[in-house]
Amino acid sequence: MNEIKNCPVCNGTEFKPFLSAVDYTVSNDTFNIVTCDGCGFHFTNPIPPIEKIGDYYKAESYVSHSSTNKGIINKLYQRVRKYTLKQKVKLVKRVGNGKDTLDIGAGTGHFLNACQNAGFNALGLEPDADARKFAEENFKANIKSLDELHGLPDASRDVITMWHVLEHVYDLRKDLDKITSVLKPDGRLIVAVPNMNSFDAKNYKEFWAAYDLPIHLYHFTPDDIKRLFAQYDMELEEMLPMKFDSYYVSMLSEKYKGGNIVKAFWNGWRSNLKAKEGSYSSQIYILKKKGN
Numbered sequence: 001m002n003e004i005k006n007c008p009v010c011n012g013t014e015f016k017p018f019l020s021a022v023d024y025t026v027s028n029d030t031f032n033i034v035t036c037d038g039c040g041f042h043f044t045n046p047i048p049p050i051e052k053i054g055d056y057y058k059a060e061s062y063v064s065h066s067s068t069n070k071g072i073i074n075k076l077y078q079r080v081r082k083y084t085l086k087q088k089v090k091l092v093k094r095v096g097n098g099k100d101t102l103d104i105g106a107g108t109g110h111f112l113n114a115c116q117n118a119g120f121n122a123l124g125l126e127p128d129a130d131a132r133k134f135a136e137e138n139f140k141a142n143i144k145s146l147d148e149l150h151g152l153p154d155a156s157r158d159v160i161t162m163w164h165v166l167e168h169v170y171d172l173r174k175d176l177d178k179i180t181s182v183l184k185p186d187g188r189l190i191v192a193v194p195n196m197n198s199f200d201a202k203n204y205k206e207f208w209a210a211y212d213l214p215i216h217l218y219h220f221t222p223d224d225i226k227r228l229f230a231q232y233d234m235e236l237e238e239m240l241p242m243k244f245d246s247y248y249v250s251m252l253s254e255k256y257k258g259g260n261i262v263k264a265f266w267n268g269w270r271s272n273l274k275a276k277e278g279s280y281s282s283q284i285y286i287l288k289k290k291g292n
């Protein structure tokens with residue numbers, strides 16, 4: 001395990017224990033989240049070394065998960081995904097006219113495919129070779145290894161998207177330096193992450209599935225996002241809810257807690273009902289360079 005010595009947001013060195021939670025998906029080991037004394041940011045500490053983190057991702061591959069179409073939950077999942085893909089494409093079109101788009105952590109390429117179908121010039125980067133292969137074979141997607149990120153030309157992309165990716169990034173500073181440089185000066189960065197200020201995070205506490213230890217390294221609030229990106233001269237332009245995430249996260253959280261699906265839907269619904277701006281289960285942040 002690697003001990004994090006400096007806060008990923010403010011570089012501070014003093015932390016307090018915040019919460020311990022079990023990895024219910026793979027290892028059943030317990031991991032810890034700490035709070036930074038300096039800025040209040042929450043992050044997993046210690047973390048598995050980067051060469052071991054792959055062991056903590058679910059055994060069944062993303063590929064099988066994304067292509068099966070059996071069972072009511074899976075059917076529902078497919079329908080929700082179709083709808084949310086449409087919404088995401090609409091958003092990219094609105095903030096960037098659908099021009100040069102870069103999707104970081106493109107996975108099996110469903111979003112990339114939707115972008116390509118909408119006529120965008122879309123490139124995806126993805127660390128997992130199997131996921132890339134799926135995207136290439138099924139969608140003829142323009143998808144490359146994540147290692148290519150640091151070779152991309154600066155100021156070359158109108159829109160960069162990171163859908164539930166930022167919480168997984170190991171070298172946050174190095175990668176954000178590059179990502180914010182690849183963005184055109186008047187471009188938009190779209191970041192979606194779970195929100196630990198949400199009703200369902202507070203309701204489920206250590207069972208909240210979106211803590212997802214140890215593969216979620218960071219546990220953001222809207223204020224953390226503002227503080228983090230201010231260091232790259234970026235500001236928050238707009239915040240949007242991801243209303244389906246509360247149902248999905250509540251379902252998983254109830255499973256870990258030994259609860260049932262009725263409770264999951266009830267809590268997912270309550271989470272959205274109680275949410276005000278900035279307190280949805282997962283949120284989309286639209287960031288732009290200052291003065292643009």
Ligand SMILES: [Zn+2]
Pocket residue numbers: 007008009010011012036037038039040041
């Ligand atoms: Zn800090």
